[in-house]
Amino acid sequence: MANTSVKNIFLVFLKIGAFAFGGVYSMLAFFERELVTKKKWLTHDEFAESVVMGQLTPGAPIVNTGLFIGYTLNKLKGALATVVGQVLPSFILVLIISYLYIKYQDIALLNAVLKGVGAAVVGLIASVVYNMSRKLLKEYKSIFIAIAAFLCLAVFKLNPIGLIVGAGVVGLLVFGGEQQNGNT
DSSP: OOOOOHHHHHHHHHHHHHHOOSSHHHHHHHHIIIIIIISOOSOHHHHHHHHHHHHHSSSOHHHHHHHHHHHHHHHHHHHHHHHHHHHHHHHHHHHHHHHHHHHHTTOHHHHHHHHHHHHHHHHHHHHHHHHHHHHHOOSHHHHHHHHHHHHHHHTTOOOHHHHHHHHHHHHHHHHHHHHHHTOO
């Protein structure tokens, strides 16, 4: 859905940047809800492709994902709108929260709030994993690759970048012939 207005892109990413907490994976839930479900600016496949591109490119993965989405929606202006919209609220919020945390870090109420937010972030991440796995893991080969990648990272502590590259090579070997034959 190219040529979405720069103003609309900026406002949606400003909202995402202001209300999405917890890092890359928890923010993906907000991305998906706003861009795929509500606005219908992207399909689920386009969203998944954007997430992959955000992971593969150097830099902050969530910003890279936003850049890719913005470029898809409205080329360079869309990409710039996503970055400014997404980063501005976080930048301001980090300054404020850092000041308050340093000043009031010993207050029990603040520690209780942070524990609650941390638990919610785990739930958001689980939601993204669940939704993406339902859409992307449709055959046993994909499920095997996902489980193997999880084990390599969680148990064997392999480098995530090496895992992504390795999974790409495995995907080429396993699924490459299917694409050439026209079978998906």
